[in-house]
Amino acid sequence: MINPRLEEAINKQINAELYSAYLYLSMAAYFEDANLPGFANWMRVQFEEEQFHGMRFLNYLVERGGRVKLEAIEKPRFEWNSVLEVFEETLEHEKHVTALINNIADIAEEEKDRATRNLLIWFIDEQVEEEGAAEKIINELKMIGGEGHGMLMLDREFAARTFVPPVI
Ligand code: MG
DSSP: OOOHHHHHHHHHHHHHHHHHHHHHHHHHHHHHHTTOHHHHHHHHHHHHHHHHHHHHHHHHHHHTTOOOOOOOOOOOOOOOSOHHHHHHHHHHHHHHHHHHHHHHHHHHHHTTOHHHHHHHHHHHHHHHHHHHHHHHHHHHHHHHTTOHHHHHHHHHHHHTOOOOOOOO
16 A cells, blocks of 8 residues: 555646647647647657556556546646747746656655655656657747748758657
8 A cells, every 4th residue: 555645746746647638638638739749749759658657657646556646637728929938938838847746755754655756767858868858849939030941941851750659
């Protein structure tokens, strides 16, 4: 049986990951509307990744004998002013998720729950990748000024991204 504090924190994290999925799906829809199908594809892959994160926490809670408690998923933002703004929000959002995961890691340390600590190592590494990917795109968008030939090139590049379920 998992510690009640960790059960509550992991349930909140399931909601946070599913909200992330919902936010990225809304960003994908924004890009579809802006005639940027490659950017939309990039966000659709994010959507799948975030669902995977949510399910990984959910399955872990089940495995540890915890009770999954689903809450309402917050309505995501609908409109953005630019492509750059979308990725700046992505970076800020991922920093927020990193803080949530670090907080669960702190609770796992306090409660001496080594299994949860081990699970979180994967997520902590994943957050480094998530923040790094958003930062890289922000830098590229700033370099090309968010328009013209550079945007077309990035859109083509992002069209090739696919979701590959991580081997864990
Ligand atoms: Mg995530």
